[in-house]
Amino acid sequence: MRAVVYTQSGNSSVLDLVERAAADPGPGEVRVRIVRAGVNPTDWKFRSGGFGKMTFPEIVPGQDGAGVVDAVGSGVTDIAVGDRVWTMLAQHARPGGTAQELVVLPVDNVTTLPDTSSFDVGAALGVPAVTAHRALTTSEDGPDRLAPGALAGLTVLVAGGAGAVGNAAIQLARWAGAIVISTVSSDEKATLAKAAGAQHTVNYREGDPVTAIRDLAPDGVDIVVEVAPAQNLRLDLQVIRPRATIAIYSSEGGSEVALSVGQALSTNARFQWVLLYTVGRSALRAAAEDITAALADGAFGVGEEHGLPVHHYLLEQTSEAHAAVEASAVGKVLIDVCETAWP
Incomplete structure (x- = not known):
């Protein structure tokens, strides 16, 4: 072979x-x-x-x-x-x-x-979809499994919705009933994030993204799927609601994070680090089952039409x-x- x-x-x-x-x-x-x-x-x-x-x-x-x-x-x-x-x-x-x-x-x-x-x-699927599943299922007030309606009433902020993990997070979150906001860096990437299912996109290079996100989610977002914490953590802490989870799966843009302890304390924020190699067998199997259910429902695809x-x-x-x-x-x-x- x-x-x-x-x-x-x-x-x-x-x-x-x-x-x-x-x-x-x-x-x-x-x-x-x-x-x-x-x-x-x-x-x-x-x-x-x-x-x-x-x-x-x-x-x-x-x-x-x-x-x-x-x-x-x-x-x-x-x-x-x-x-x-x-x-x-x-x-x-x-x-x-x-x-x-x-x-x-x-x-x-x-x-x-x-x-x-x-x-x-x-x-x-694999790395992107399983990572996205983990990021969406570790919040204090959210579900530990995904299914239609599991994220109903929750707002998810996906940083970098045109990337593979961001795309998977959007598709899975929408399948589970969430409202999805995605930050992007261009109109072209906004088009991809919307094709994946994001109801709202915010170009972080234009205007004040904190204000734009807060206008869309006045009470704050429930889950952040974060690809670039060094760049975005300060923004994340300004747009989450109390007890929200910021799920961090990569270190794009820098490997060191500056954290305002007071700001984080005031939100009771949960920081969830996501690396598939150590999440445990039960979490991997749960992700595989839920992702396959989304496939069976026709809720997950690839190609330009899916962002x-x-x-x-x-x-x-x-x-x-x-x-x-x-x-x-x-x-x-x-x-x-x-x-x-x-x-």
């Missing part, structure tokens, strides 16, 4: 397309023929050494993908050969990610993909795909691994 690998940290040029023998699934594992693989910022950060030294001598990148199960190990009962699935955390604590034709994963890392959802959609343009690369173009994500491509970067689900 074909696989993209790297044996040393560095820029995207360290990625090589090679031939490797396919592994067989062990107990509690399944083997998935990957049709589409998703590329996330964490992929190039791992590859470049941003998360420390390599833990395996050879690594196949890629946490997210979608395809068809072609073999199952002993003890696997809920997933069968021929099932369409989407993956999460394929590369976490393992050397083999989704940038290969066949990947062996624990059965807990795969979830059935509804027949109505394309492989493009399935490969775009998330898709950029396709061939497997042999994985280095270019990584470079595109590293250059902050707007939309979702996908790798076309196999032409079809079967050889």
Whole structure:
């Protein structure tokens, strides 16, 4: 089978397309023929050494993908050969990610993909959608699961609604009944956030965004899905209501945060840090189930019409795909691994 690998940290040029023998699934594992693989910022950060030294001598990148199960190990009962699935955390604590034709994963890392959802959609879930789910389900006065009506009466502020996590947060929050406000940096990104389902957008480069958000949510917002705390935390504290949650999943724009203790105390604000690798199995499984329910309801999609343009690369173009994500491509970067689900 074909696989993209790297044996040393560095820029995207360290990625090589090679031939490797396919592994067989062990107990509690399944083997998935990957049709589409998703590329996330964490992929190039791992590859470049941003998360420390390599833990395996050879690594196949890629946490997210979608395809068809072609073999199952002993003890696997809920997933069968021929099932369409989407993956999460394929590369976490393992050397083999989704940038290969066949990947062996624990059965807990795969979830059935509804027949109505394309492989493009399935490969775009994983890191973005599960992160968004976690950000929306940790507030004091909100739900710990998402379903239609679960966020009814709540207002969610999504920072950077044109990004992959922001897009997923908008779609999931709207499915769950929330009012969604998204901050954006341009008219083009406002159009994408609205296509995802945001009822309101605020261009933070124009006028006073605090006033604009407060005009839309006079009592304050209930949940903030935050991508750039170093830049936005001061704004967040001015627009939340008491006991709101600011869920922080990235450090775009800076890794240090200046916090006004008095301002935070006055709101009883909850700061929720979100990193999928340590959230726990129960939270991951809850997210997988709820996201799949949203898919079944037709409430989650990709493409320009859903606010998330898709950029396709061939497997042999994985280095270019990584470079595109590293250059902050707007939309979702996908790798076309196999032409079809079967050889």
